[in-house]
Amino acid sequence: MTTFEPLSRRDLLRAGAGTGLMIGMGATGLITLGPVAEAVAETGRVLKVNTLAATAAINVPMQAALKAELARIAGFAAPEVRPTAKIPQIASEVIAGAADLGDADVASSLAAAEAGADIKIIGLSYNNTSQVVVVNADKTKSLEGIAQEGGTIAVNSIGDFMYVMLIGALIKRQIDPKKVNFIEMGSSGDRARALMAGRVDAVPMHIEQAAELATKGNYQILVRPWEEFGNWLSAVVMTTGKWLEPDANKTAAVAVLKAVLTSFRKANGDYGWYKEQVGLYASSKSLKEADDAFLKPVWQTLTTDIKAFPADMQTMTPDEFAKVLPVYKEAGALKGTLKLDGIIDRTYVDQAVKELG
Amino acid sequence: MKLRSRLTNLLGIALMLLLWQLAGQNLGDALLATPVEAARALVATLREPGFWAALWQMMWQMTIGYLLALGIGVPLGIAMGRVPVVDAIVKPWASMFIVVSAAAVVPLFIILMGRGLLFSTAIVFVVTVWYVVVSVTEAARAVSPKLIDVARSFAASDAQRFRHVILPALHPYVMIAARVGFVHALRAMVTAEMFISAGYGGLLNNAGLDLSTAPLFALIVMLMVISLSATTLLRWAADRAAPWYASRTRDR
Amino acid sequence: MTHLSVSNVCKSFGSVPVLVDQSLDVEEGEFVALLGPSGCGKSTLLQIINGLVPADRGTILLDGKDITGRTGAGRGMVFQGADLFPWRTALENVAFGLEVMGVGKAERLEQARHYLHLVGLRGFEEAWPHQLSGGMQQRVGIARAFCIRPSLLLMDEPFGALDVQTRDILQDELVRIWEAERKMVLFVTHGIEEALYLADRILVFSKRPAHVLREIVVPFERPRREEMKLDSTFLELRREISDLLRHDIHA
Numbered sequence: 001m002t003t004f005e006p007l008s009r010r011d012l013l014r015a016g017a018g019t020g021l022m023i024g025m026g027a028t029g030l031i032t033l034g035p036v037a038e039a040v041a042e043t044g045r046v047l048k049v050n051t052l053a054a055t056a057a058i059n060v061p062m063q064a065a066l067k068a069e070l071a072r073i074a075g076f077a078a079p080e081v082r083p084t085a086k087i088p089q090i091a092s093e094v095i096a097g098a099a100d101l102g103d104a105d106v107a108s109s110l111a112a113a114e115a116g117a118d119i120k121i122i123g124l125s126y127n128n129t130s131q132v133v134v135v136n137a138d139k140t141k142s143l144e145g146i147a148q149e150g151g152t153i154a155v156n157s158i159g160d161f162m163y164v165m166l167i168g169a170l171i172k173r174q175i176d177p178k179k180v181n182f183i184e185m186g187s188s189g190d191r192a193r194a195l196m197a198g199r200v201d202a203v204p205m206h207i208e209q210a211a212e213l214a215t216k217g218n219y220q221i222l223v224r225p226w227e228e229f230g231n232w233l234s235a236v237v238m239t240t241g242k243w244l245e246p247d248a249n250k251t252a253a254v255a256v257l258k259a260v261l262t263s264f265r266k267a268n269g270d271y272g273w274y275k276e277q278v279g280l281y282a283s284s285k286s287l288k289e290a291d292d293a294f295l296k297p298v299w300q301t302l303t304t305d306i307k308a309f310p311a312d313m314q315t316m317t318p319d320e321f322a323k324v325l326p327v328y329k330e331a332g333a334l335k336g337t338l339k340l341d342g343i344i345d346r347t348y349v350d351q352a353v354k355e356l357g
Numbered sequence: 358m359k360l361r362s363r364l365t366n367l368l369g370i371a372l373m374l375l376l377w378q379l380a381g382q383n384l385g386d387a388l389l390a391t392p393v394e395a396a397r398a399l400v401a402t403l404r405e406p407g408f409w410a411a412l413w414q415m416m417w418q419m420t421i422g423y424l425l426a427l428g429i430g431v432p433l434g435i436a437m438g439r440v441p442v443v444d445a446i447v448k449p450w451a452s453m454f455i456v457v458s459a460a461a462v463v464p465l466f467i468i469l470m471g472r473g474l475l476f477s478t479a480i481v482f483v484v485t486v487w488y489v490v491v492s493v494t495e496a497a498r499a500v501s502p503k504l505i506d507v508a509r510s511f512a513a514s515d516a517q518r519f520r521h522v523i524l525p526a527l528h529p530y531v532m533i534a535a536r537v538g539f540v541h542a543l544r545a546m547v548t549a550e551m552f553i554s555a556g557y558g559g560l561l562n563n564a565g566l567d568l569s570t571a572p573l574f575a576l577i578v579m580l581m582v583i584s585l586s587a588t589t590l591l592r593w594a595a596d597r598a599a600p601w602y603a604s605r606t607r608d609r
Numbered sequence: 610m611t612h613l614s615v616s617n618v619c620k621s622f623g624s625v626p627v628l629v630d631q632s633l634d635v636e637e638g639e640f641v642a643l644l645g646p647s648g649c650g651k652s653t654l655l656q657i658i659n660g661l662v663p664a665d666r667g668t669i670l671l672d673g674k675d676i677t678g679r680t681g682a683g684r685g686m687v688f689q690g691a692d693l694f695p696w697r698t699a700l701e702n703v704a705f706g707l708e709v710m711g712v713g714k715a716e717r718l719e720q721a722r723h724y725l726h727l728v729g730l731r732g733f734e735e736a737w738p739h740q741l742s743g744g745m746q747q748r749v750g751i752a753r754a755f756c757i758r759p760s761l762l763l764m765d766e767p768f769g770a771l772d773v774q775t776r777d778i779l780q781d782e783l784v785r786i787w788e789a790e791r792k793m794v795l796f797v798t799h800g801i802e803e804a805l806y807l808a809d810r811i812l813v814f815s816k817r818p819a820h821v822l823r824e825i826v827v828p829f830e831r832p833r834r835e836e837m838k839l840d841s842t843f844l845e846l847r848r849e850i851s852d853l854l855r856h857d858i859h860a
Contacts, residue, residue: 053554053562082472083554096468189566196387284566503692510659511706512681525696601696601737
């Protein structure tokens, strides 16, 4: 531009000459306004922990451990809890070194280990599972029925622990799994709606969702994993062997497990505490606001039938995992070549139990 | 005339709401909440402090990525439209990245950048910038050569031709790119947030867990309101800045 | 003493020769029409003189200065479709040339207002081009060219896109303005009547590659009047030129 005579505001806008300047100023302003440096004031190590995006009733103690209990342990601040919508992404970020620990599912962790990743399972996010397979009892009476009709079952993702459980349950009944169509449907809310709309014949969902759905019609639980396979391990605390090498990280692993165990013990013994935590951390609004008539039976099922919060994580052993491994193998989710002793590492849980007393 | 078209609009909306209400009453709120239920859920949602925090978090993070996309996309687009060398270098990348959806790059970006400001800004930026670049390139290429000749015949220098012909000719298209770019940016931001279950995307995830669809619809309606108000605001700003264009499109 | 001298201009587009060794001279205050069939190359010659299109060979001297291949410098161009800037008001369009030359805002708007009034558009200063009719747009185009006070006015079929009535009115307007502010004019047209009515001298061009078939000095007095189009000499000349062009095309 050769002439710098007085430019009117309109000229400036029209010419777009001010655009760059305005953008620069706007962006800077927004950065300084935004909550950029949230955690600066806290002291102690901030761990990065990937967890599931949705917090169901069974996930609540783990969330309470991360968001409240861990910061009570000397040397640790509240971790950066990173909800993740896609389950396999949880483990893959830990393997990539983008996160310290993962609250991941057994299927993707073991599959990654089998593929050669340096996975260590050091604890349980909860024991067993709270997911059950629900059907519209007016239409569907059994898994055999679904297979005969060439019916459809919606799962979160093909290959996840509920998919494997279902394949196992089918094989156990001598039904050819190929006769059932499996489709992926990410959100358990969507799965429940698909079932109500009659688009699918059976869906896995958490027991509290099954209880809520039962109020809408003749929806009944068809399969309970723990009745099929005893203890259906599904979610674990995992990391990599490399991450566990430094002493600082070993201490961190123990601290996290101490926090989780503390939560487990409170959840088992104190319904009041558990209810309060549900109000704080559950994802679903209806679960958050649930009354005792609804929540107490859920808590009872979790603590007694499912035994979701074992006080010492005593079920976290290679032997327990070995029990579920054949099902994974049959379902084609794993080849079955894993040496579980090298993957399931109780060192840190045992240390945590010892320190807690 | 204007009043009549407004009335027709309103009638259309009323009819749609009525159909929605009837369908919702038939299917039940778990499958299709009625507009009345959605409105009630909207009021409840607006009362939650968590909602405003999530909305604010989404908007300011998105705005940074969006402004960066405009700040870089517009000059780059002009350069590509007017300078063949720049076009030759950037075009292959532009046509490659423009088809990439937010959902496809989010997992990779999470691993590369974590989940903070950098991540959401980057997602919004990469999804929006190529759209801006491509549309501004097209517009810059299409600047009337006749008008450039007019300026040349009056002995306008390169800089004067840029300032007096190319920039004003591009103005309406830049404003359109800004408007459509905003919608792209918002959509990318929501997708990114749903992956990491943060901010508004987190609210959408959580609402999806409820059996009733009313809270989910309330959140979606709010997104529509935001998108609509922002594009209206941008249109208003464009009309203020380019009265000639506003007058021409109004007269049509 | 102003003078335009074009000598030995050659131009080919690819291997197609458009102009071969064209020369012409325009004296001070002279209105010269370049008449010929569409696409013969007369517009190209005008654009070469304007500097928008480079010549392969030849020189253009304006008032003794070599202006070959340069735009601006004493020439004002009126384009066929007016080609106004849609983002400028009528007044700002007229002021464009002065703005490019670096004339201050108050001064150039003052000048522009004068010429806008001169072409009969008082009251339309703030109108956007799209709000003006085709004829009004071309008035603005003429005012825009006049506003830089060129010594040579170049007009490229300026009324070609207008309806007959508007064209007649604008021809009269052009003559009126030009008589008030006499300058050299090169007026490209394919209208025989238009050329006869407006010009002092007509160069009749052949089909491509263009060369001058005949030079006609128009014998009518100024100021010109509409009745003149019924004059027997006028009709005779019109027929002659028409035959000349038709013969050339079929040759």
